[in-house]
Amino acid sequence: MTPFASQTTIEIIYLIATALFILSLKWMSSPRTARHGVWAGEIGMVLAIAGTLLHHGIVDYRWVAIALVLGSIIGVPLGMVHMTAVPQRTALSHAFGALCVTLVGTAEFYLRTPTVPKFMMSVLSMEVILGSLTFTGSLMAAGKLQELLPQRPFTYKGQNIVNLSFLAVAIGLAVYLVFHPEQKILFPALVGIPLIFGVLMIIPIGGADMPTVISLLNSYAGLSAAAMGFVLDSKLLIIAGALDGSSGLILSVIMSKAMNRSFTNVLFGAFGQVQSSSGAATEEKTVRSATAEEAASILAAANKVVIVPGYGMAVAQAQHKVRELYDALTKRGVDVKFAIHPVAGRMPGHMNVLLAEADVPYDRLVDMEDINAELPQTDVALVIGANDVTNPAARTDAGSPIYGMPILDVDKARTVMVIKRGMSPGFAGIDNPLYYMDKTLMLFGDAKAFVGSIVRELSGGTHS
């Protein structure tokens, strides 16, 4: 009865694909083997799609073929975006993944109603709820990252209650449908309410919380795919979804630990609000500023320099100039390293990718724990576009909203230099005592232009 391949053959192909997927993630453990990981994933994916096309139930290939080609065509530009646009691209792809799952879930419901077994209806509801809230939530996140929407958190009184009641209604509806799956008139609401919840969920989230939120949305996308695996009784999908779900979850845990906050605090806390109450009274404090020439001579005289990049470097597109600075200093025998805070940037690992793109060798990019041990022996810590992750108040000031957050201890270096546009507080609106320390020199200006002038000073006439 099977024209192309038996069900067993297809299942074996899926088994091989599953093994390749696990290997693919395993090889991501090190930059040396990571590209093998991509190949393993690609082979697994091609096998799985080819195997599925042999499925005996498929009677009409026209739409499948058109859709596969169209999707691939759309995928190419999404794979070629500029590295600075990777966070919003990632959010967008979470949205696409969730859209696929939601559409399939919806179709499956209408194919199965009015008789849907209870367990089936439960996982189907979970698939559709997670899928649709991830769809709109990710679109919102992508919009904020692309700055189509304001990045500042938007909050109002009773916001959490409103949001949670949307979610509660959706869950209540799901429970009702589990017992009354013939009530198909209610199904559009099961999709629609989480769609609204997804939007509301992201409205209070500020740009600085994006690394956690993107990871969390990643996790939801994975879990909804796993739920779809239960609906379709596909072990391959269950496993791929579980892998993606746990990956997103681990990243969210790492991100929220790096901000010393819980998930609930990120989702319901709206960072912006907390600040406004504290640090209202700021007395006049003086800062020392320096020119590019002075900065260059201090850097040239140093033995060990640690550069601390932040989101500001990405905004100013300064990563290539920073690489030139790295080259110029390395050529003079200065030991240059980069300190990477887990939440620097707008998604996990954002800074690493930007610096790798600018050809900074990855063994120069050092994690927070390791670099903190080295900072007390560092001559110059150069902060470029980072703020809160260097704020010593997180260690010392119990009243600070970021108290307890693990930071890069740049204040322990012998000299600190901070490139900054002006004295306005950072994204979270918290004053940074680092700037008023005696050993700190403020370098006021655009990150790209300022680093460029330091490089010119270093390579130009004034050889010491």
Added chain:
Amino acid sequence: MGEEIINSLFVFMLAGFIGFEVIRRVSPLLHTPLMSLTNALDAIAVVGAIVLAGEHKTTLSTVLGTLAIVAAMSNVVGGFLITDRMLRMFKTSRPQKP
């Protein structure tokens, strides 16, 4: 609950543990490519969409299935492409360039 469901739950649980163990070992250096890779792998949901669109049971299911294939396939191609582009950029300083 049937045996099938129990089997699937076991598979889900084991895959979750494997995921935790494997991903815990991923270097923080590669967290961004990790996310785009898991995104591409997650787009394996395309197999469900292919069956849905190809079985051609109702017009609704075919239309939704076709759209779902487009959405998932763009993640497959885009996800693998950008992951590989990112990973190609990670170079070490040890084998010194001239």
